[in-house]
Amino acid sequence: MARIKPRALLIQSKTKKGPSQLSVATIVIYSLVLVAMLFFLYASYMYWSRRSVIQMEDKFSSMENNVFISDPKISEVPKYAVIKTLKGSITVELHKEGSSLEVVADFIDSCKKGHFKGMLFNRVIKNFVIQGGAIEKAGATEDWTTRGKQYGQLGTSLKHEAFMLGTSKAKHKNGEFDIFITTAPIPDLNEKINVFGRVINGEDVVQEIEEVDTDDHYRPKTPIGIIDVALKQEV
Template sequence: MARIKPQALLQQSKRKKGPSRVSATTIIFYALILVLIGFFLLATYRHWSNRSRLQSEDHLSVSEGENSFVDSKKSELPGYAVLNTSKGSIIVELYKDSAPEAVDEFIDLCQKGHFKGMLFQRVIKHYVIQAGDGQGTGAADWNLRGKQPTSMKHEAFMLGTSKGKHTNKVFDLFITTAPIPDLNEKLIVFGQVIKGEDVVQEIEEVDTDEHYTPKISIGILDVTLEQKI
């Protein structure tokens, strides 16, 4: 076999191909695939992120809508009552938030004219004046019991009604003329006199018999409801 000269070997090695290179087209193709995958993942993330945010906002808006509906219903109720008596007018601010059931019932009865012509049946000086029948739960009986004070909830010039289930015949009104804490277990306070304290005191000073009934008829001519005073 003939020997290959070194120069021939050198020429053969030069003719051998080097390592294969990746074409530019392939690089661009794979780069586009990566970009598309990135856009897909970003779009998916934004979709679910926006969906979660919208669900949270919808839930919040529903809650706020319910609250605003309740608040609007409260705001639609009259906030004040004017008791026009034979001695003058007594303006009362109604406690719509702290005693909503009593206020609702009071407003309903006012609209039906329940208190028109109602007399003050009991007047106890430095204690309370009571309009209505109130048989069996009279303020005079409470006064005679002399219960010990438990709190100062019932301040002077507070409007209340007796606790328990009411009917149109026994929904009575009480206006305290002094701090009377022993009425806490007897009355539901649902308002406060803001004008006309002098009228309350004038009624308080009338002459009464031994049963605390005024000797002259004093009553409520009518009650008007107001949003603002």
């Protein structure tokens, strides 16, 4: 084989092709792929960030809506109370809106402690109210007795109707909790009673209690009272 001279080698190397250069089309494609990747990463970041914010908002909203439910006294607030009396049962739907919620919580707490077992209806005013609880603190009906008869003649279009369940606004001491069930519309009910429920079944029982014979102080001549109160979610 013939030897290639150095000069000939140099000439031959110059004639070899250098590395091929990227075309404009290839650069454009790579750029578009890079932009697409950056957009995907940004979109993913925004999606997960937004999802975290929504989850936090839902959590805080749930905490706000259940602020009273965290109270152990009303952790599972029943919707109804069945008052079992010697005359029959009275079913009450409990109102849990606004200021009634705190009263309902106290009522439920009293039920769980058996406060109403054996409680007597110590005042029965026809066409007015029946009351159960401590008679020495019966001020809510004390100044109503002279007006009871005239209230019995009022129409049913008044704001406060018959068969509403309430308790006196006076603070309950030593676990006391008196109850009132109206038997006629009472215009100034809010001045005396915190209403927290409505009778939905057993109106005839209320009326039967209302018809018992009473003395001059509106106390039933024959004792009649509550056997027990059952709390329920459904009736």
